[in-house]
Amino acid sequence: MKVNSHSRFSWRRIPVSLKAIIAGFLIAAITVNVWLLLLFNLGVGAAAVAESLFLALFLWWAHGGGPPRSAEVARANTFRSVSLLPRQWLWGLIAAISFAATVHSSIVLLFRFVSYPVAAFRHGYDLSFIPSQSLRWVVVVISAASAAVCEESGFRGFMQQPIEQRHGVKVAVVISSFFFMSLHLTKAWALLGMLPIIFGAGMLLGFLAWSAGSLIPGMIGHFVMDVGLFAYWWTGIAGSFDARPITETGVDRAFVIACFAFAVSLTFVLLAISRLRNAPPRAHLNRTIRGSPLATI
Numbered sequence: 001m002k003v004n005s006h007s008r009f010s011w012r013r014i015p016v017s018l019k020a021i022i023a024g025f026l027i028a029a030i031t032v033n034v035w036l037l038l039l040f041n042l043g044v045g046a047a048a049v050a051e052s053l054f055l056a057l058f059l060w061w062a063h064g065g066g067p068p069r070s071a072e073v074a075r076a077n078t079f080r081s082v083s084l085l086p087r088q089w090l091w092g093l094i095a096a097i098s099f100a101a102t103v104h105s106s107i108v109l110l111f112r113f114v115s116y117p118v119a120a121f122r123h124g125y126d127l128s129f130i131p132s133q134s135l136r137w138v139v140v141v142i143s144a145a146s147a148a149v150c151e152e153s154g155f156r157g158f159m160q161q162p163i164e165q166r167h168g169v170k171v172a173v174v175i176s177s178f179f180f181m182s183l184h185l186t187k188a189w190a191l192l193g194m195l196p197i198i199f200g201a202g203m204l205l206g207f208l209a210w211s212a213g214s215l216i217p218g219m220i221g222h223f224v225m226d227v228g229l230f231a232y233w234w235t236g237i238a239g240s241f242d243a244r245p246i247t248e249t250g251v252d253r254a255f256v257i258a259c260f261a262f263a264v265s266l267t268f269v270l271l272a273i274s275r276l277r278n279a280p281p282r283a284h285l286n287r288t289i290r291g292s293p294l295a296t297i
Helices: 002-013 016-032 034-042 044-062 069-078 086-113 118-122 133-167 169-183 192-212 216-234 253-277
Strands: none
Touching: 016 034, 016 133, 016 169, 034 044, 034 133, 044 133, 069 133, 086 192, 086 216, 086 253, 118 216, 133 169, 133 192, 133 216, 169 192, 192 216, 192 253
């Protein structure tokens, strides 16, 4: 009992922001890899069913269900469990789709300045062992859903929200975005030019979660983004990028269109974030509560 009490006391003495970083990073990193374990041990069909059940249970737990019972309300608060009004749903969906378009157009622009390193992007994402195209799409969709649910819960929920309460949204978003980027540094596609895109995506998702008071719009945007990333950039099942850098082609029509798409989509993301923040107060639950799930788990 003394050892347990000492351990509990030591955990409680850790600053809340540091606990949020540890808990958020572990929740994101561990849960997102459950899908890979299932996929390589059960096969596509069984793994997809098992992962769907896992994600449903995870969302239920993060929303406040299950143990520890003493942290139900605090966990729901950290997860940003609120009911969105129809107007918020509209702006949330606009933000989600525009966010995905912003990320993809920024990648297109990156590889109009430098050559697209196909080998790096396809490394570790070979789906040739899967016998049919339809099953490959199942893998893509479940992979995107897993990343969206687990990473948004970890980084924009359990990590960012407690830091917001103590240091403000700007500090919290920068911290969560940094660790979001750090989680992806081991990927072969995490080239120097991709790092600001990853960090920028984290910033947009962070401000979206804060402005909406909910993780749902960010999860939708993250999912749409990752479907495109997996299907096009990483596995190539939806096609391949073959445009050459503008140093070879000059500023062509495709480059101008990509610039326009980036500017318009980013404008819509920022506009949607602003409109969500100015939504009626009754759409948001009271997020100031006593206690924290980080103090009890």
